[in-house]
Amino acid sequence: MKVALVHDYLREYGEAERVLQVLHQMYPNAPVYTAFVDRKRLGDAIALFDGWDLRTAPSQQLPGITRYHQLWKALLPYYWESLDLSAYDLVISSSGQYLSKSVLTRAETLHVSYCHTPPRDLWDAPQTTGDRHWHQQWMQTHLRQYDFYASQRVDRFITNSEVVARRIRKFYRRPAAVIPPPVSIHGCGEAGNDYYLYVGALTPQQHVDLAIAACTQSDRPLWVIGAGSERARLEQLAGQHVRFLGDVPDEAMADIYAHAKALLIPCPTADFDFAAVKAMGHGVPVIASALSGIREIILNDRTGLLFSEPTVESLCRAIAQFEGRRFSSQACIERAREFAEPVFISKLEWFIAQAIDDHKAPLVQESFSTSAI
Structure with a gap:
């Protein structure tokens, strides 16, 4: 099969x-189509994509796209629909805020979208706010309508949690299989007693x-x-x-986790949190909002x-309740292993194999019916 990967942007x-x-690890020969690549912002991380067949949309040529990509969102339909994916049997899109699931594919091509979330700025934000001009409101409505219709072209949806699956059902009227994303698991360690820990972005949403x-x-x-x-x-x-420690390299995190009582995740709107799984992989328990998707991760x-x-x-x-109880570090590690990379790959391979069989069946039946006539 000829496979292509599509990703919002790098x-x-x-x-x-x-x-x-990990998708590229599964399909190393697949080209990766994306809206644009910001090599300067990626910094040293650009080395992670060395050797990849990266193919950018026409949006890469827009002035200031890497810095002002949100200002160019009105052209999103043009970015994605201009890509020629007619040569591929399987297209897997990694889609979120920049709508990469909007690509056009042939009827014979299976399009599976790993949807990280329906764009929050389109579906969760109010339609009118005092600080938005009329043209911004129009663009938001236009893109929301486009996002809905583009979602109907996807053959199969996968997402990271039941929380997002419910949002996909609500906004797109489509079912979505839940396959949690792959997390690098440390696999050993115990919680300490020195401090509580927060790991993540320092933004209002968190x-x-x-x-x-x-x-x-x-x-x-x-x-x-963070x-x-x-x-x-x-x-x-x-x-x-x-x-406040700022950004800390991954190699230094093991020592930090070793002295942490628990990881705190206060965000009530979080969908899936890599930090929660990583903390448990070090034997550290997690205290999180019951309103968030983290409730699907911790026991x-x-x-x-x-x-x-x-x-x-x-x-x-x-x-206070946490400090009156004892939590097993081994139980945390065992739970974290359920989100490890091999588990993700195994589940995704099975899902795609089933989807391919289901997708081919009507085509075979149609071909048989036509030849019989």
């Missing part, structure tokens, strides 16, 4: 790129201020790892026991705790 190495990397306020109010030490636009504001909120009262409301008081109660 401007950072995040969770979506981790999925793409509600890091909940973790900082809860630890400050509870007089508990907290180490914050970077983002909220750092300056969060540092002003933090008490004396909160420490409540066994590999962590869920707190019911996205408030400081609720998180403080969870921390």
